[in-house]
Amino acid sequence: MAFMSSPVNLNADLRSPSVTHFRKGFVIGWSRVAILLLADILSIVVAWYLAVTVGTRIESAWTIDAKLLPLILAIKISILTARGLYKAGNSRRDYFGLIKAISLSEGLLLLIAFLLEPKAYISRSTFLLSWFLSLLLISIGRWVVDAGLEAIRKRGAVRYPVFLISEVEHQEKNLKLIEQENRYNVIGVADSSCLDKKNREKTFESLRKMGIAEAFVSWRAIQKRLHVCWYFQTAGITLRILPTDTNSFFPKSESWTIGGIPSLTVPVPVIVGGDYWMKRCFDFCCSSLAILILSPIYLLIALFIRLDSPGPIFFRQTRIGLYGREFKVWKFRTMVQNASQLQAKLEAQNEMKDGVLFKMKDDPRITKVGRFLRAYSLDELPQLFNVLVGQMSIVGPRPLPVRDVEKFEEKHFIRQEVLPGITGLWQVSGRSDITNFDDVLNLDNYYISNWSIWLDLRIILQTVRVVLQKTGAY
Template sequence: MTDLKKSDTVANSWQTDDIRATNLSVRWQHYLLGLQSLVLVGLDVTMLYASWTISDAIGTPVEGAHVANSMIPILAVSIGTLATGGFYGTDDKLNRFSKLFKSLTIAQVVVLIAAFFYQPGLWVSRSVFLMAWVLNFVLISSARFGFDLLTIQVRKRNPIFQHQVVLLGHQQDIGNVKKLIERSRQFKVDSIIDLGVWDLHTELEQVIQYICSRQVSEVFVCSQDSIDNQIMLLWSLKAAGIHLRMIPSETQLPQRSAETKMIEEIPTSRFKSLPIFGVNFLMKRLFDIVAATLISLILSPILIATAIAVKKTSSGPIFYRQYRVGLKGNRFQVWKFRTMVENASELQKDLEAQNEVKGGVLFKIKEDPRITKIGKFLRKYSIDELPQLINVLQGQMSLVGPRPLPVRDYERSLADMKHFSRDRFLRYEVLPGITGLWQVKGRSSVDSDEIFYWDMVYILQWSLALDLKILLQTIKVVIAKEGSY
């Protein structure tokens, strides 16, 4: 990684031979994206064929009617509908389950109407049709989710697939973006351009010349508000075939995907309301109840063994119940396996000076002397958190959400309103969770600003797909013993 210095530029202005030219890095990206689209088409065709074949085999048969005879039109309609919905584009996430469900439903309706006019009264039974509808969604969404995870892992483990990028902005914002890139391991920073040294208003041509010489695929703008000639920067990069990506700073939290709407000839961006309300909340709640019940049944041997171990190895109760702050600031008692000595709460006052959390709003010590021997093991693998499944079933918590803060931490935040950003209190507008985005992104961090940042990202970006992704990543993080909750 290099920094752009004045000596790195030349006096001649940079020019491109053809406004439609693209550099080698972008061409390579285009080839990979094209290959990805072909793989997705093949994957979807395979899943569609499997779902219809399975449905035809186990559903109610209709004499003289077989799905195999109509498979090509079915596949053509379904793939065409998905393509129209943008599922083979370059900018769409592969696991947009709600939109995928709508697209597959439309495909089923089109197939049904076509079958009615083509072969009225002679096609498949209703049971086959309905099973295929459900299996289409289940198989395709599962395959795409797996492919998405596989693609991310391949990019993380193979530098050749990590896009070379240039970071442009002020040092503090660049530092924040570098942390994000290092965590994702999907990009590789080639060089940085410090706006504290360079003036894009007068030195744009030299900066563009340098960027083009690096043969990078994208430029990450880390300090968007500091660039007053964004149009010229965008046009100059587009002329060189280099993509431009605007990265929100730490104080500008990522918004949900915006819809571009035209008012006369002016494009506007409309942001949808926060998602964890109404029907979405009921869906999340239903998911929590079903998943918490299944997890409790599957892990019951571990829960029983842990309870026995806690009781046998130290004096005191099996469970530790502590008041925490949840939805709308309401207090409730959270369930945990006891991992500390019996008088841990009284001892905390003597340990406040050793608090490692920046700002002191939260309390956390990595080597807490109050933790018992069995408690260290339980915390290492987060087994002590499992009794909070009770809180989930009681409706006080969710499987995924911001961690509920102890009353001590909440009251400190209220007492320090001058230095404590009000937007942090939005975390109390959703159910707290057993695990969350911070637990899988910065689990070992003791920086309260970073903890609250990831909480806000989760609230603004929530979806059932994100909840499922966090749960799967939590398993990986716990097994790898990265930090502690």
């Protein structure tokens, strides 16, 4: 099996867009939110002035010159936002949610007024009128915005350009389902083979050229290609998973309805790729700082290795990284000089059940100092230099030797589609105590599917605990 030996290209990571950009359909979506927000603000202002004018007038800071009107607007709009009443779809038509949001905001304003001015406040009639008129005018305003938007969309304007990927026999049914929403313009249709590995790059290049904002993909077309959701995210395209007869879970998905039928969607952040480049900046800064702080420990470990056994201080081994690219991983030497030659004689004692990885609890090749370094994972410290130059990340699937990758089955190669790491879910879930590579693969799959900055931070904290406890280390 041949592997690439060219330098690692950061843009090849499954989670990394070639250019950080706004998500597709950003302008349409935020224009709708801006119009709705403007209508709500206007309704709240008019409702308040009418309430103050019609209600029993009592002089206070709440009624004189509208000094506290900005506070009233801030509280009501914040609660409407928190209730999700500016989200796409049917959220703007959630009038029951609107009643609860306005009632809560009026109650909060009443509490604030009591705490600030316990002896002076607007009359009860003004308060009740403000509540009623806010509900009435906001509801009317939203109905007008909704009716106007629907009329414009029926004429073919303000529609999201979308693409359908589905089995041929279900395409007609899925097209009818999409048309019910009256906010999409279907630009093209393709079968599920367009998401196959050999066709994937060409497919996404075509989607980008067509300016597709959302892609509708049937569950059957994507269930064996779960990590393809990252391709949609890095392209800035919202992924909508069309419902099937079976209830299935999709990583990073949210509940959504189309034509009144429950479905799933994988949303795209406003700035596509921002979180991934935050990860790369974190890697660079942390590795630089760690190398500087740990430099005395590096020198001390080097001295002990030199005194313990003959041979070099560092061990450089060819590992397989992104998309099969070879690179040299750095470690402190923990074995005798001819360890690679001795491994062939020890293959029969491999404790990994499927033989993909090579692990022995009492490996005779490990030196005395090497056993201590492995127990506390100190032999991995030089890999901070691999992180510094962009060949690895602090968190990610472990890069494996050529010998191990040559034993891979097709399903195993998904772990090669993200930047390898020093630590990961495998390391914090038992490390060498896991004796089946499929279990390792399941952990890597979970990490790739559910990756976030917060997951990385959690793994780093768990790594510290696992290393101090020497869990699964040998």
